[in-house]
Amino acid sequence: xxxxxxxxxxxxxxxxxxxVNLYGCRVGNQTSIGPxxxxxxxxxxxxxCKISSHSFLCEGVELEEHVFxxxxxxxxxxxxxxSTNPDGSLKGANDWNLLRTRVSRGAAIGSNATIxxxxxxxxxxxxxxxxxxxxxxxxxxxxxxxxxxVTGDIRSRTxxxxxxxxxxxxxxxx
Ligand SMILES: CC(C)(COP(=O)(O)OP(=O)(O)OC[C@H]1O[C@@H](n2cnc3c(N)ncnc32)[C@H](O)[C@@H]1OP(=O)(O)O)[C@@H](O)C(=O)NCCC(=O)NCCS
Numbered sequence: 001x002x003x004x005x006x007x008x009x010x011x012x013x014x015x016x017x018x019x020v021n022l023y024g025c026r027v028g029n030q031t032s033i034g035p036x037x038x039x040x041x042x043x044x045x046x047x048x049c050k051i052s053s054h055s056f057l058c059e060g061v062e063l064e065e066h067v068f069x070x071x072x073x074x075x076x077x078x079x080x081x082x083s084t085n086p087d088g089s090l091k092g093a094n095d096w097n098l099l100r101t102r103v104s105r106g107a108a109i110g111s112n113a114t115i116x117x118x119x120x121x122x123x124x125x126x127x128x129x130x131x132x133x134x135x136x137x138x139x140x141x142x143x144x145x146x147x148x149x150v151t152g153d154i155r156s157r158t159x160x161x162x163x164x165x166x167x168x169x170x171x172x173x174x
Contacts, residue, residue, distance in 0.1 A: 006039075009047070025057075028065065052111070060100040060117065067103050070111035070129065075101055077117045104139065113148075126154050 003014070003022045009029035014020055016035040024041025027033070031045055034053035039045065043057045046065035051057070055073040063069070078096050085095055099118035103109070107121045110129035121127065121137045128144030128151075137143050142152035 005041075034071075046105070060098045061103070062100065063103045064105040064107075066106045068108035069103075070109055070113065072112045073109050074114045075117070076115065077101070079117055107137075124154055 003017060003020065005024045006022050007026040009027060009031070011030045012027050013030070013032040015032075019035040020033055021038040022033070023039075025039045025043040025045065027039070027045045028047035028049065030047060031049040031051070033039070033051045034055075036054045037051050037056075039051075039057045040059045042059040044062045045051070045057070046063055046067065048065055049063050049067045049069070051069045052071040052073075054071050055069050056075060057063070057069075058075050058077045060077040061075045077098050077100070079099055081096070082091060085091055101115055101117050101119050101121075103121045104123040104125070106124040107126070109115070109121070109127040110131065112129055113127045113131045113133065115121070115127075115133045119133060119136055121133070122139030122141065124140050125137045126142045127133060127137065127148065128142065130146070131144050131148040132146040133143065134147040137148070138150065140154050141150045142154055142157070143150050
């Protein structure tokens with residue numbers, strides 16, 4: 001599978017470049033991308049992200065820095081998908097509404113999660129394995145289930161990585 005028309009930072013790690021499908025996307029420094037990942041045109045992936053195998057990032061998805069994406073995570077960008085228009089003609093590029101999704105710095109998405117579109121996942125939030133995220137996730141929240149609901153706060157479970165906590169402290173202060 002190809003890597004075409006992408007802006008890859010100098011130290012992007014793609015151990016199996018023949019097994020990914022990346023086109024028209026931007027990927028930041030020290031980010032790693034596992035096999036069988038597709039990243040579509042217009043996606044932005046920040047520095048030091050980790051995208052595990054079999055995940056799909058569609059047009060309109062933005063990952064900020066230090067985001068973890070587990071295995072087989074599916075993003076979406078069309079809330080009301082359809083193959084054809086009401087008149088039976090095939091839908092084209094202008095026949096649907098793209099909804100963007102942002103995953104904030106330090107967030108982590110468990111394996112097999114589905115992220116509906118038009119959503120913001122807050123800083124350092126943790127999405128449980130298999131969750132279906134249908135609405136915005138607050139910063140630091142742990143969410144699980146279908147639909148995903150808040151069940152905890154990551155700050156009570158683990159230390160937040162120092163760089164992330166430093167940034168948060170500065171932001172809170174400003
Ligand atoms: C969500 C997660 C962080 C656990 O959070 P937690 O707060 O420690 O949850 P606990 O293990 O204490 O479980 C609390 C409850 O949530 C349930 N639960 C835990 N994870 C769940 C999940 N992913 N989906 C649905 N329910 C889940 C538990 O069954 C338990 O339910 P109960 O109270 O009825 O018994 C973890 O289960 C998870 O999904 N991690 C992601 C793993 C992953 O995908 N890694 C990717 C790389 S390998």
